[in-house]
Amino acid sequence: MNITAILALIRNDIRLFLTDRRAVIVGVLIPICIAAFFGYVFGGVGKGQEIGKLPIAVVDEDQSAVTRAIAADLAADKFLQVTTLTREVARAQVRKGTQNAAAIFPKGFGEQSVNALFSSRDKPHIELLVDPSQATSAQLIQGLLAQYSMKDISKEAFNGITGRKSMDDYLTRLDVLEATPERAEVKSLLQSARRLNKLRDDAQAATGSASAQDTTFELGIPYEVTSTAVVARDDVPYNGYAHSFAGMSVQFILMSGIDAGILLLLLRQRGIWQRIRSAPIRKSEFILARALATALISAFQLTVIYIAAALIFGVRIEGSALGFVAIAASFCLLNATFGLMIATLGQSAAATRGIAILVMLLLVMLGGAWVPAFIFPKWLQDVSLYTPTRWAVDGLDAMTWRGLPLHNALLPTAVLCGSALLFLAIAVRRFRWEE
Numbered sequence: 001m002n003i004t005a006i007l008a009l010i011r012n013d014i015r016l017f018l019t020d021r022r023a024v025i026v027g028v029l030i031p032i033c034i035a036a037f038f039g040y041v042f043g044g045v046g047k048g049q050e051i052g053k054l055p056i057a058v059v060d061e062d063q064s065a066v067t068r069a070i071a072a073d074l075a076a077d078k079f080l081q082v083t084t085l086t087r088e089v090a091r092a093q094v095r096k097g098t099q100n101a102a103a104i105f106p107k108g109f110g111e112q113s114v115n116a117l118f119s120s121r122d123k124p125h126i127e128l129l130v131d132p133s134q135a136t137s138a139q140l141i142q143g144l145l146a147q148y149s150m151k152d153i154s155k156e157a158f159n160g161i162t163g164r165k166s167m168d169d170y171l172t173r174l175d176v177l178e179a180t181p182e183r184a185e186v187k188s189l190l191q192s193a194r195r196l197n198k199l200r201d202d203a204q205a206a207t208g209s210a211s212a213q214d215t216t217f218e219l220g221i222p223y224e225v226t227s228t229a230v231v232a233r234d235d236v237p238y239n240g241y242a243h244s245f246a247g248m249s250v251q252f253i254l255m256s257g258i259d260a261g262i263l264l265l266l267l268r269q270r271g272i273w274q275r276i277r278s279a280p281i282r283k284s285e286f287i288l289a290r291a292l293a294t295a296l297i298s299a300f301q302l303t304v305i306y307i308a309a310a311l312i313f314g315v316r317i318e319g320s321a322l323g324f325v326a327i328a329a330s331f332c333l334l335n336a337t338f339g340l341m342i343a344t345l346g347q348s349a350a351a352t353r354g355i356a357i358l359v360m361l362l363l364v365m366l367g368g369a370w371v372p373a374f375i376f377p378k379w380l381q382d383v384s385l386y387t388p389t390r391w392a393v394d395g396l397d398a399m400t401w402r403g404l405p406l407h408n409a410l411l412p413t414a415v416l417c418g419s420a421l422l423f424l425a426i427a428v429r430r431f432r433w434e435e
Contacts, residue, residue, distance in 0.1 A: 002282070005281040005285060006281070006285050006288060007289075009281075009286070009290070010292055010293040013289075013293035013294070013297070014293060014296060017256075017297050023259065026256075027252055027253070027255070028301055028304045028305060031245075031301075031305055032305055035241065035245040035305075035309070036244075036312075037244075038244035038247070038370075039239075039243070039245065040240070041240075053078075053079060053080055054081065054100050054134075054140065054141065056074070056082055056083075056099055057082075057083050057094070057101070057102035057103070058074060058075075058082055058084050058085070058103050059085060059086060059102060059103065059105065060105050061087070061107050061109075062109040062110050064109065064110025065110060065156055066114065066152050066153055067105040067110055069155070070145075070148050070149055073148035073151070073152065074103075074144065074145075074148060079140065079144070080141070083099070087104055090102035090104070090129060094130070097131055097133075100130070100131050100137040100141070101130045101137065101138050101141050102128070103126055103127075103141070104127040104128075104129065106125065106126075106127070110156065113149070113153045117153055117154065126145060126149070128141070128142065171187060171191065232318030233318065233403065236318065239313070239315055241314070241315050242315045242316075242400040243372065243393075243397055243401065245305060245306065245313070245315055246393050246396035246397055246400065247368065247369030247370060248305075250367060250369050250389055250393055250396075251360070251369050253298045253301050254338065254360045254363070254364065255360065256294070256335065256339075257294060257335040258338075258339060258342060259339075260294040260336070260339035260343075261338075261340060261341070261342030261346070261352070262342070262346075262349050262356070265343055265349040265352060266349050287340065290339075291333075291336040291424070292336070293336075294339050295332045295335070298332035298336065299329070315400060316401075317399055318399075318400060319398060319400065319405060319409075320399055320404070320406035320409060323398070323408065323409030323410075323413075324399035327399060327409050330413045330420065331388075331395075333417065334388055334417075334419055334420040336420070337420045337421075337423035340423065340427035341430075342356045343427070344426065345430060363389045366380070366383065366387045366389065367392065367393050368384065368390060369389065369393055373390060373393075388416055391416060392416060395413070
């Protein structure tokens, strides 16, 4: 094997990369900037920054105690930014995208909802106008509406003026209906609630004041949720930059692999290929030199990107350092063979670049580099497991913020190396040494 010729080709490729300012900027600086943006948007470091609130409109056409209480609870929620509007204005703002949704409480909602709580008949409807591009926000708003509506409707039903009237009316209806064990139990429950209200009224009249704890009843969520982020160590907050740097590293290093493949096509188009073939080097040595040069350039990019991530954004290898190196090295080899495969499958540089970038973007998207893969539908999550980019991103995540041990790097490394061998086999089979 002509080691001297191989090293000369490797040095030449690395020199060309480093002297091309555009290549260095695209391969190193741009992924750092984009990863910083996505990392900040998806959580940054810890919980120091204020969370974004969902803008919604509330249209209260009823102006009852129930609807005013629900509107007040929504306005106090930390996830929502509530604006009170009319129906027409709310619809217009949802259509423009100014509001993510608008909840409309129709006339008579308070009384009808309290009556429906006892009888389950003639249930009123809350009209929810939604921006179809904000489907996830609409689901959150529906959940909060259900929570606060149940609390405030039940409070009015058992303690408010409307509720007491509805309770009396329903007891009157029970008196004329056929007696059953179930209806007897309901009647006993409502009579007990009515007696309790009378005792509270008498106590309030005697003292001239009411204890908030004793005079209210409401059906709310009977528990509170304490959220704990499960990361590498309990004393280290989740670093949202770690995932974004993994994703952007994968994307832009693959772009360098595309550039390496396109360069081979340009060598053929510009007539330089004949001079290369005249050199004392065999086909296998030339492929090896190209692959090693691309892998070393990829390793340089990945190293600089993660040094910046560590120094500026506090990204740490909380898991196995050896596992991180194994995944990084196997991905660099994958990128090198990916570039070779592109060069052997393409005909012209211009056409091949467009197709290669499309394929690369699909791989990156499916790999969860832009957004975490758990956001995908179930079927798409299953499909993404067949892409090497998914294993690269998940592997880098595992060795950084997840803090997993070495054995968790073995499968991602094996998948990446296996994919690299597949790409290499395609490249060797399709490589045209002679014109």
